[in-house]
Amino acid sequence: MNRLAVTVAGVTFRNPVITASGACGFGREYNHFYPLSRLGGISVKGMTLRPQEGNLPPRVAETPAGMLNSVGLQNPGVDAFLQDELPWLEKQDTRIIANVAGHTVEDCEEIARRIEGSAVDMIELNISCPNVKQGGAAFGTSCMAAAEVTAAVRRYTTKPLMVKLSPNVTSITEIARAVEAAGADAVSLINTLLGMRIDLRTRRPILRNNVGGLSGPAVFPIAVRMVWQVANAVKIPVVGMGGIATWQDAVEMMMAGASAVQVGAAAFSDPMAPVKIVDGLAEYCADQGIESISEIVGSVHPWE
Amino acid sequence: MLQGNCEILKREQLTETIFDVTVSAPEMAAKAKAGQFAQIRAEGFFLRRPISICEIDKAAGTLRFVFEVRGGGTEALSRLAVGEKMDLIAPLGNGFTLLPQGEVIVIGGGIGVPPMLGVALSYHGRAKAILGFRSRSAVILESDFIRTGQMPVVCTDDGSYGKAGVVTNALVEQIALRRPDLIAACGPEPMLRAVIEVARKEGIPCEVSLEQRMACGVGACLVCACRTVKNGEEHLRHVCKDGPVFPAEEVLL
Numbered sequence: 297m298n299r300l301a302v303t304v305a306g307v308t309f310r311n312p313v314i315t316a317s318g319a320c321g322f323g324r325e326y327n328h329f330y331p332l333s334r335l336g337g338i339s340v341k342g343m344t345l346r347p348q349e350g351n352l353p354p355r356v357a358e359t360p361a362g363m364l365n366s367v368g369l370q371n372p373g374v375d376a377f378l379q380d381e382l383p384w385l386e387k388q389d390t391r392i393i394a395n396v397a398g399h400t401v402e403d404c405e406e407i408a409r410r411i412e413g414s415a416v417d418m419i420e421l422n423i424s425c426p427n428v429k430q431g432g433a434a435f436g437t438s439c440m441a442a443a444e445v446t447a448a449v450r451r452y453t454t455k456p457l458m459v460k461l462s463p464n465v466t467s468i469t470e471i472a473r474a475v476e477a478a479g480a481d482a483v484s485l486i487n488t489l490l491g492m493r494i495d496l497r498t499r500r501p502i503l504r505n506n507v508g509g510l511s512g513p514a515v516f517p518i519a520v521r522m523v524w525q526v527a528n529a530v531k532i533p534v535v536g537m538g539g540i541a542t543w544q545d546a547v548e549m550m551m552a553g554a555s556a557v558q559v560g561a562a563a564f565s566d567p568m569a570p571v572k573i574v575d576g577l578a579e580y581c582a583d584q585g586i587e588s589i590s591e592i593v594g595s596v597h598p599w600e
Numbered sequence: 601m602l603q604g605n606c607e608i609l610k611r612e613q614l615t616e617t618i619f620d621v622t623v624s625a626p627e628m629a630a631k632a633k634a635g636q637f638a639q640i641r642a643e644g645f646f647l648r649r650p651i652s653i654c655e656i657d658k659a660a661g662t663l664r665f666v667f668e669v670r671g672g673g674t675e676a677l678s679r680l681a682v683g684e685k686m687d688l689i690a691p692l693g694n695g696f697t698l699l700p701q702g703e704v705i706v707i708g709g710g711i712g713v714p715p716m717l718g719v720a721l722s723y724h725g726r727a728k729a730i731l732g733f734r735s736r737s738a739v740i741l742e743s744d745f746i747r748t749g750q751m752p753v754v755c756t757d758d759g760s761y762g763k764a765g766v767v768t769n770a771l772v773e774q775i776a777l778r779r780p781d782l783i784a785a786c787g788p789e790p791m792l793r794a795v796i797e798v799a800r801k802e803g804i805p806c807e808v809s810l811e812q813r814m815a816c817g818v819g820a821c822l823v824c825a826c827r828t829v830k831n832g833e834e835h836l837r838h839v840c841k842d843g844p845v846f847p848a849e850e851v852l853l
Contacts, residue, residue: 321820325841328601328818341822349836354813356823358647358673363815367822370836502813512646564647564815567603567689 299581300574300589302336304533304555305456305481307417309336309391312589313546313574316537316560317342317395317420317460318367322381323388329567334574337391339484339558340377342422345403347373351427357493357502362512362539363561364491366505368427369397374407378414386415395460397422399430401448408452419455421446421480424462424487426509436462436487439474450479458482458535461526463515464490468522469529476530484535484558485526486519511561515539520552527553527594541569543576553594601692601818602628605685609662614740617669618711619678620654623686626661633695634718635784635809635845638665639817641687642673649673650814650840652786653691654714655721655744663690666714666740692817693844696807698722702781705730705774707767707795709787710738715809717744719784725749728780730770732791736761768794775802782807784845789853796848806848812839827852 300311310333315326317339323332332338350370357364372380377394385392394416398404408419423442425432435441446459459475461468463486472483488509493502501507519538527534536554540546541562549557562569581589606623614620628638632653639648655664669675680686696719704723708716709732720727729752733739739761745752753770754762763770768791771783775798785795786809799806812824819841828837828850837843 319816319821321822325816325818325820329603350822350825352827352836353823353825355825356647356813356815356821358645360646362646365815365821365823367825370822370825561646561815564817564821565641567816567818 299587300577302556302590304535305418305458307391307456309556311336311574311577312550312556313570313577314339314391314393314535314556314558315563315570316558317422319560319563322377323385326563326567327388330571332388332390334571335390336556337393337417338385339393339395339420340381341371342369342395342397342425343371343374343377343407344369344397344399345374345407347371347376352504354502354504355508357508359491359493359510359512359514362510362514364493364503364508364510365488366427366503366508368505369425374410378410382414382416391417393418393420393458395420395422396449397425397431399428401445403431404445404449405452408449412453412455416455418458419449419453420458420460420484421449422460424460426462426464426488426490426507427505433462433464436471437465439470442471443474443478446475446478446480456481458484460487461485462487463518463522469525472526472530476532480532482533482535483526483530484537486515486522486538489515489518511539513539513541516545520548523549523554524552524596540573543573543580546573546577547580547592550589550592551594551596555590555593601689602631603689604628605687608680608682608684608686611680611682614666615738618666618740619669620664620666621680621686622662622664623688624661625663625688625690628688628690629656629658629661629663632656632663632691634698634722635695635715636691636693637844638663638688638690639692640677642676644676645673647815648689648817649677650817652715652809653718655718668711689817693840694842696784696809696845697782699782702726703728703778704782704784705771705780707771707783707785707787708732709767709791710734712787712809713741715786716784717741720745720748723748728774728778729753730755730767730774732767732787734758766794767791768798771795771798775804780804785809793853799848807845808848808851809844810839810846810851811844814840816840
């Protein structure tokens with residue numbers, strides 16, 4: 297009996313640790329450090345309909361306990377994913393989540409249509425990229441736009457549909473409810489928080505895009521809070537992410553209400569971080585006499 | 601690419617801001633090529649620091665890093681003492697082409713000099729080095745370059761040591777004396793631009809090592825983009841995986 301197995305929107309993951317989109321490419325690089333079969337799954341680099349070059353450099357600025365990035369969804373496009381990356385990824389014995397990041401509703405529909413017959417296990421509809429001018433967070437910051445794109449993709453896919461939410465909104469629970477009503481099977485959160493750094497000497501923003509998305513341990517408490525709020529606002533499962541770096545962080549995120557977690561920037565400090573989290577969760581379950589890690593999901597006892 | 605905690609065997613301060621650290625890393629050294637780099641963890645900082653490999657000793661199983669303190673992260677690295685461990689991911693990137701025969705000119709500018717020592721050493725006497733520094737107090741590794749089998753040409757911007765002026769003056773002179781089959785360079789962008797221009801005019805193949813802010817260092821996160829041209833099309837490629845060494849005709853500086 298695998299204590300770590302979790303089921304999200306009908307998809308069973310061997311453990312609740314998924315590498316987050318944008319942090320692990322299509323999995324090939326980190327496969328040098330550990331077999332991808334050690335993971336619950338991989339959410340691949342956000343893909344657009346056509347290849348995209350992304351923003352000019354510099355695209356990264358370090359911050360206390362984290363980093364800003366402004367990559368801007370550089371990716372080879374959905375067809376290259378299906379042709380060049382997916383056949384390899386299918387052989388790695390891990391769940392595959394396709395992160396879909398179209399510029400328009402029609403783009404998102406078309407990407408979902410092309411993925412439909414493939415071995416992809418789940419779609420993660422990215423309505424929250426802060427680094428692109430079209431699509432991205434423009435979808436994720438209005439309930440109406442978020443619901444529209446979710447409903448549109450819903451019509452083109454039979455795969456479980458997870459929607460990745462932006463924290464750069466007044467009320468993330470309203471967006472979560474809107475995408476739930478539009479047919480989402482799960483939500484994942486949080487994408488990065490919009491931030492900025494300035495070089496004192498040149499008086500220029502460090503990022504060529506001026507602003508970028510903050511990730512890393514710096515955002516973890518915000519992510520825990522938002523996951524807790526959203527888990528209490530919707531009936532569909534929540535996948536929690538944002539600054540998770542240790543197994544203790546993963547447990548905390550699950551107690552807040554996450555059915556599974558995604559790990560991103562932590563791998564930049566320690567490539568083995570996702571696997572260490574898996575091992576830590578296994579030990580935690582054994583120590584605590586927990587039969588199934590799902591028992592802890594949403595188990596926080598909030599103060600009255 | 602391997603990850604490991606590597607014991608520091610030797611540590612020296614070369615100038616006010618430049619440190620010289622040798623670590624025990626037999627498996628990494630066995631795989632490493634001149635021009636590759638390591639991602640080094642700096643205590644208290646979220647991102648690793650990409651540092652070029654200065655010298656690879658496969659027999660001794662060591663890697664040598666010569667780096668400049670530029671901020672808190674590299675300052676933390678500079679404080680590590682002999683006997684302490686350095687957390688490395690290495691070797692990373694592609695490294696310079698190593699011609700099986702023929703001669704090369706290697707050019708280093710400032711903190712771009714250290715990786716070129718490894719390149720020059722791997723040519724066993726077939727490499728002539730031209731090294732550029734701001735002034736006498738910034739000159740590093742001159743005696744190490746003598747071990748390459750040819751005396752290096754040292755230039756300083758202010759003329760306080762060696763030849764006065766920029767490395768490209770010395771490059772033009774060297775080409776006239778003995779035309780190389782390849783020019784390999786690492787240094788500040790204005791220097792690289794000038795070197796590429798000389799190589800282009802002379803019709804000599806040239807490779808340059810680029811620098812960019814990095815996060816993962818292994819090709820996954822895509823932050824270390826650089827502008828390149830291939831087959832007439834401009835593309836953003838990545839210094840950590842596609843580079844750091846690029847053919848001169850492919851880079852847009």
